[in-house]
Amino acid sequence: MDSQLTLDLYRTMVLIRTFEEAILREYHADKKPVFDIGAGQIPGEMHLAAGQEPVAAGVCAHLTTDDAVTATHRPHHFAIAHGVDLRRMAAEIFGRVDGLGRGRGGHMHLFDPGTHFSCSGIIAEGYPPALGQALAFRRRGTDRIAVAVTGEGAANQGAFHESLNLAALWKLPVVFIVEDNDWGISVPRSVSTCVTSNADRAAGYDMPGERVEDNSVEAVYEAAGRAVERARAGLGPSLIEVHTLRLWGHFEGDAQGYRSDLEGVPGRDPIPTYEAALRRGGVLDDIGVKNAQEAARQRVEDAIAFARQSAEPDPASALDHVFA
Amino acid sequence: MTLTDATTPTRPSRRRLSTSKAMVEGIAQEMERDPDVFVLGEDVGAYGGIFSSTTGLLDRFGPERVLDTPISETAFIGMAVGAAVEGMRPIVELMFADFFGVCMDQIYNHMAKIHFESGGNVRVPMVLTTAVGGGYSDGAQHSQCLWGTFAHLPGMKVVVPSTPADAKGLMISAIRDDNPVVYMFHKGIMGLPWMAKNPRSVEPVPEESYEVPIGKANVVRPGSDVTIVTLSLSVHHALDVADELAGDGVDCEVIDLRSIVPLDTGTILESVGRTGRLVVVDEDYLSFGLSGEVIARVAESDPAMLRAPAARVAVPDLPIPYARSLEYAVLPTADRIRRAVLRTVGT
Known part of the structure; x- marks a missing residue:
C-alpha cells in the first residue's frame, strides 16, 4: 500500500484517539470524587470510540465531504475521519452555542450539513436516512454515495433488514458498515446473534458481504474500496462487518464487570499495532510518530479550548429551532 | 394566492372535485412546479393509494417520481427523511395512521427532531400523509385518528383537512413548508365511491394553485x-x-x-x-x-x-x-x- 496513504490512515487514527482521550479527560475532570452523569462541563452519556479508529479511518479515506455518513450513538471517530470541524464538534459535545447544533444535540446528535454527516442515538435507525440521501444523490445524477454505520447489535433490528432489502432492491449507492465490537453494552454477540458473521446476512439481500476480521485499517480500507467503487458505479449496496474493539466501556462510568475479555483488551489496541507495522515497513520512525501525535494534540487542544470558551446557550433561547 | 377562508376563493370555481381528487391535484401541481417533489409509499403507484390519495400520479410523472415501496415503513419513511435532509421534498404515505407503531422512531425521533438537534442548520421539508378514522367497521387497528399522539410530539406540524378545497390548499402549503408536516386525511371525507361519504366530500375547488395557511382555523x-x-x-x-x-x-x-x-x-x-x-x-x-x-x-x-x-x-x-x-x-x-x-x- 502507498506509504503516503498508510501515513494518512495512521494520522487519522491518531487524531481520533487524541480527541477521544481529551474528551475522556474533560468529561471526568469535574466528576470526582463522586461520579454524577449529569454533572460537570460535559454532562450526559458519553460513548467513546477508542479502539474502533480503523473502521472510520479505513472507510472515510474513500469519501469526500460530498458523500454522506450516518453514524451511531458512538459517532466521534466517523465524524472526525469524515472531516467534521473539530472545534464545532467539541463545542457541541460541551453543549455550547458554537456547537454544530448550538447545544441542542449533544454528542449523540451531531449534524453537519457541510459534510453530510449525521448520527442517531437509536440503534439501527441511522440506516434508513442514508437510503434517502443516496436516493437524492442518484436522482441528481451524481456519483456521490451514502455510508451507513451501525454496531453488531443493530443487525438484529428491523430497520437494519428493511434498509438492506430496500437498498438492494433499488440498487442504491450505499455502503453498509457494521462495527462488531463484540458487545451490545453488556451482552456478547454470542448471546444475541444467530450467525457468526453479519456479513453472511448480505447474501439474503443479494448484495456482497465481507467480514474484516482483525481490526486492521488497511484491510478495512481494501474492503471499503471495493464497496465504494461498486456503489459509485451504480451497482448497488454492499455490507461490510469489521471485527473491531471497544477499548473502553460502553459509556463512561461503565465498570465493565461483565466483560470476560477485559484483560486482553490493551494488547489488542489497533494503533500501537499499526504503528509497529509501519515502523517495520520503514514508513514511520520516532520522529514520524511524534509529529503525528503533536499535530493531533494541537488540533484537539485547540478544539477543546474553543469549546471551553464558547458560551452556554441562553435559557431564553430554549424554544428556538423547533420549527424552521 | 392564499385562501384564508376556503369557502371564499378569490376566483369562484364551479368545478367540483372529491377530496381525494383535490388532494391529488395539489400534489400534481407541486410536482409540476418543483422537480424535487416526489411521492413514495405502499401502493401509491398503479393502485393510486388505497384511499385514492395518489390516483393518476404514476401515469403522469412516472416511476422515478412515484415510487411503490416494500412494506417497510421504517425504511421508506426514514428514506424520505434522508432525501429531505438533502433538499428534496418527499411526500411519503403511511397507509393507515394506525401503522405508526412499526415506524414511529423515524417519525418522532428523526423527522421531527433533526432540525432542532442541528440547532436549525438542517431542514427536513417533507409531508407524511396518512389515512385516519373509522365508521366502516375496520376494527381497532385500522380506524384510529391518533392526531393527538402526533401533535403531542414536538417538531412536526399536523394538518387535518375536512373539505376538498382545504385538502388541496393545505397539501400545497404542506409541500412548500420547510418543516415536516403530517397530513392526516379521514377516509370518510375523501369521497370514495366504495365508502359512505358525507355530502360535502364533493365540492367546488379552484383550478389554480393556492395555499391554505397552516395554523389558521x-x-x-x-x-x-x-x-x-x-x-x-x-x-x-x-x-x-x-x-x-x-x-x-x-x-x-x-x-x-x-x-x-x-x-x-x-x-x-x-x-x-x-x-x-x-x-x-x-x-x-x-x-x-x-x-x-x-x-x-x-x-x-x-x-x-x-x-x-x-x-x-x-x-x-x-x-x-x-x-x-x-x-x-x-x-x-x-x-x-x-x-x-x-x-x-x-x-
Whole structure:
C-alpha cells in the first residue's frame, strides 16, 4: 500500500484517539470524587470510540465531504475521519452555542450539513436516512454515495433488514458498515446473534458481504474500496462487518464487570499495532510518530479550548429551532 | 394566492372535485412546479393509494417520481427523511395512521427532531400523509385518528383537512413548508365511491394553485350561542347538527381547526369569548388529547369566559370496536354532538 496513504490512515487514527482521550479527560475532570452523569462541563452519556479508529479511518479515506455518513450513538471517530470541524464538534459535545447544533444535540446528535454527516442515538435507525440521501444523490445524477454505520447489535433490528432489502432492491449507492465490537453494552454477540458473521446476512439481500476480521485499517480500507467503487458505479449496496474493539466501556462510568475479555483488551489496541507495522515497513520512525501525535494534540487542544470558551446557550433561547 | 377562508376563493370555481381528487391535484401541481417533489409509499403507484390519495400520479410523472415501496415503513419513511435532509421534498404515505407503531422512531425521533438537534442548520421539508378514522367497521387497528399522539410530539406540524378545497390548499402549503408536516386525511371525507361519504366530500375547488395557511382555523358557520370546535369528518357532523338546531333556536358556531400544530388558539378564544359555551368534538381518544388541550387553552386564557361547563364528544378511551352497533356507540356521531350541545346551552 502507498506509504503516503498508510501515513494518512495512521494520522487519522491518531487524531481520533487524541480527541477521544481529551474528551475522556474533560468529561471526568469535574466528576470526582463522586461520579454524577449529569454533572460537570460535559454532562450526559458519553460513548467513546477508542479502539474502533480503523473502521472510520479505513472507510472515510474513500469519501469526500460530498458523500454522506450516518453514524451511531458512538459517532466521534466517523465524524472526525469524515472531516467534521473539530472545534464545532467539541463545542457541541460541551453543549455550547458554537456547537454544530448550538447545544441542542449533544454528542449523540451531531449534524453537519457541510459534510453530510449525521448520527442517531437509536440503534439501527441511522440506516434508513442514508437510503434517502443516496436516493437524492442518484436522482441528481451524481456519483456521490451514502455510508451507513451501525454496531453488531443493530443487525438484529428491523430497520437494519428493511434498509438492506430496500437498498438492494433499488440498487442504491450505499455502503453498509457494521462495527462488531463484540458487545451490545453488556451482552456478547454470542448471546444475541444467530450467525457468526453479519456479513453472511448480505447474501439474503443479494448484495456482497465481507467480514474484516482483525481490526486492521488497511484491510478495512481494501474492503471499503471495493464497496465504494461498486456503489459509485451504480451497482448497488454492499455490507461490510469489521471485527473491531471497544477499548473502553460502553459509556463512561461503565465498570465493565461483565466483560470476560477485559484483560486482553490493551494488547489488542489497533494503533500501537499499526504503528509497529509501519515502523517495520520503514514508513514511520520516532520522529514520524511524534509529529503525528503533536499535530493531533494541537488540533484537539485547540478544539477543546474553543469549546471551553464558547458560551452556554441562553435559557431564553430554549424554544428556538423547533420549527424552521 | 392564499385562501384564508376556503369557502371564499378569490376566483369562484364551479368545478367540483372529491377530496381525494383535490388532494391529488395539489400534489400534481407541486410536482409540476418543483422537480424535487416526489411521492413514495405502499401502493401509491398503479393502485393510486388505497384511499385514492395518489390516483393518476404514476401515469403522469412516472416511476422515478412515484415510487411503490416494500412494506417497510421504517425504511421508506426514514428514506424520505434522508432525501429531505438533502433538499428534496418527499411526500411519503403511511397507509393507515394506525401503522405508526412499526415506524414511529423515524417519525418522532428523526423527522421531527433533526432540525432542532442541528440547532436549525438542517431542514427536513417533507409531508407524511396518512389515512385516519373509522365508521366502516375496520376494527381497532385500522380506524384510529391518533392526531393527538402526533401533535403531542414536538417538531412536526399536523394538518387535518375536512373539505376538498382545504385538502388541496393545505397539501400545497404542506409541500412548500420547510418543516415536516403530517397530513392526516379521514377516509370518510375523501369521497370514495366504495365508502359512505358525507355530502360535502364533493365540492367546488379552484383550478389554480393556492395555499391554505397552516395554523389558521376556519369558522365554517358563524353563530352566537355555542362554539363547536372540531376537525376532519366531525366538522360535517357538527354542521349537520348546527343546521338542525337552528330550527330550535340554538345558534351554533362551528370552527374547523384544519391544523392542530400549530393550533389556532386565537380563533378559538375569540369565538368562545363571544358565545361563552364550548363543545369540542374529536374523533380521537378522549383523554390526554386534543379535546382536553382546547379546553385547557380556554381555561388558561380566562376561566370566566365559559358560562357553562365545557363539553367533550370524543372516543371514550377504548379501542375502536368492530361491530357497527358498538362502533357507532363510541364515535362522535351527530346524535352525541346534539346532546352535548343541548346540555351546554341548557335546554
